[in-house]
Structures are given as C-alpha cells and as structure tokens.
Amino acid sequence: MSTLANDTTTVAATTAAPAAAVTARGVERRFGDRTVLRGIDLTVAPGEFVVIVGQSGCGKSTLLRAIGALDSGYEGTIDVDGRVAFGFQDARLLPWAHVWENVVFGVSGKKAQLRERAIKALADVGLENHADAWPGTLSGGEAQRVALARALTRDPSVLLLDEPFGALDALTRLRMQALVSGLWRERGFSVLLVTHDVEEAILLADRIAVLDRGVVADLFEVGMPRPRSRRDERFEQLRVRILEDLGVSDVDASLSAHDG
Numbered sequence: 001m002s003t004l005a006n007d008t009t010t011v012a013a014t015t016a017a018p019a020a021a022v023t024a025r026g027v028e029r030r031f032g033d034r035t036v037l038r039g040i041d042l043t044v045a046p047g048e049f050v051v052i053v054g055q056s057g058c059g060k061s062t063l064l065r066a067i068g069a070l071d072s073g074y075e076g077t078i079d080v081d082g083r084v085a086f087g088f089q090d091a092r093l094l095p096w097a098h099v100w101e102n103v104v105f106g107v108s109g110k111k112a113q114l115r116e117r118a119i120k121a122l123a124d125v126g127l128e129n130h131a132d133a134w135p136g137t138l139s140g141g142e143a144q145r146v147a148l149a150r151a152l153t154r155d156p157s158v159l160l161l162d163e164p165f166g167a168l169d170a171l172t173r174l175r176m177q178a179l180v181s182g183l184w185r186e187r188g189f190s191v192l193l194v195t196h197d198v199e200e201a202i203l204l205a206d207r208i209a210v211l212d213r214g215v216v217a218d219l220f221e222v223g224m225p226r227p228r229s230r231r232d233e234r235f236e237q238l239r240v241r242i243l244e245d246l247g248v249s250d251v252d253a254s255l256s257a258h259d260g
C-alpha cells in the first residue's frame, strides 16, 4: 500500500485513518424522491474480508454497485485502492462463448496468452478441464466457479461479491464458501461480500456491517480463529445479535433456513 507524500490519495487522507482498500464516506443515493443510502461510512482494510448483511431492499447491491463504479449517481466519496472485480448471484456467462473465453472476456491480448491465463484461473477454481465447454453444459456451482475465475483473472485488489452463493444448493454453497475463503487467504486481496445469510457472514468475515435504513447501523468484529465452528459460543452470540439487528427472531431464521 502506497504512503508516498505525493500520492493524491494519501494527501487527501492526511487527517484520516490508515490507508484502506475501500473508503466510503457519507455515501448517499437517491432514486427519484426515494433515498436508499443515507450517509454510508465504511472502510475495508487491505486484505480484509468485510461482509454486508441487511434486509432485502435496504441498499446492499446499490452500495456495492457504487463501490464497483457500476453506478456513479451517488453523493459522498468512494475511494478504492487498486483494481476491482465483481461477482454476482447469477454467474452472467455468455452462452455463445466457451468457458475459457468467458473467463477472459473483455481482457485484451493475444488469443494463446489469453487462453493460458484463463486456464490458470480455471485451475484455481478446479475447472481447468472445462475450458472448452459451453456455459450451458455447466452446473450452477460450476458456473459460479467460472464467474469467480473471471473475477480472479483481473488480479483484483478488491473483490466485490453480491450474494455470490445465493442461487446454490446448501452443499455447493459450503464448498464455494471454502473456495473463496481459501483464495482470499492465499492471494491477500480484500473482499466485500453481500449476503442475507448471517451464518455465512460469521463463517467468512473479519468484520460484519449491518445495513439498515440507509446507514451502517452496526459493525461487528468477528474475532474468531479460522476455520470457524457454528458450535463456538462466540458464533452463537454473534448470530443472535445480528439477527436482532435485522429484526428477525431465531424462530423466523430457522424457518427460512429450512425453506431455503
């Protein structure tokens, strides 16, 4: 992380806290006369894993889109140090392009080099043998892994993930969580992940931000060694606290876990 005196980001931050991978200050977003984000303050440290939870419609995706520069209609400031890559709930693969071409779609370079780069990224997610397959032949979990390879091939400093496991069955979801967690530890990029799954948040995050009514209503330091166990006392305490923040009772949560 650069701390050079002539670095503009550093000059702007002379009075602020240590360098961050993502800094959002006073971020507001209105759609017509409706204000969705009302002054979001959030930082992600280099190499940190931050998870955002919040009720449906509270503005999680809106915030992630602003941070990922997919939306510029906000007020306030957002600074991102380095390259950003995005992963969504649906894998968003192009059906008419081979898996490897999807991985490097939009990246310029010679075909042979791009293919090599794609296969390397596919190997990271255990799919190098699917390089020449069509996206339509992949399972949901495999398609998500291709999307993850596509994000990784950008060599991001910040990985933004919007409910990346939301459409997956429970078992595939656990595998994907372990995969993302492993890659994150290995590569050292920062992750900002949105989920509605409180347990997923506690399993993965360094810190958990609860979004409510357009602000960061609560911020939890998870502070548990990895790999984490649901049987840990701290896990249960956090789970109950966060569910309370979300206005969901334990009974509601277990019902929806069985539904999902």
Ligand SMILES: Nc1ncnc2c1ncn2[C@@H]1O[C@H](COP(=O)(O)OP(=O)(O)OP(=O)(O)O)[C@@H](O)[C@H]1O
Binding pocket: 031, 036, 054, 055, 056, 057, 058, 059, 060, 061, 062, 063, 196
């Ligand atoms: N382009 C847009 N135009 C108008 N309203 C929008 C737009 N994008 C988002 N909104 C509104 O902003 C609110 C927040 O949307 P957002 O997608 O950020 O919610 P979310 O927290 O990600 O919800 P979910 O958990 O269901 O994905 C919603 O009420 C949505 O209808």
Ligand SMILES: [Mg+2]
Binding pocket: 060, 061, 062, 162
């Ligand atoms: Mg959303």
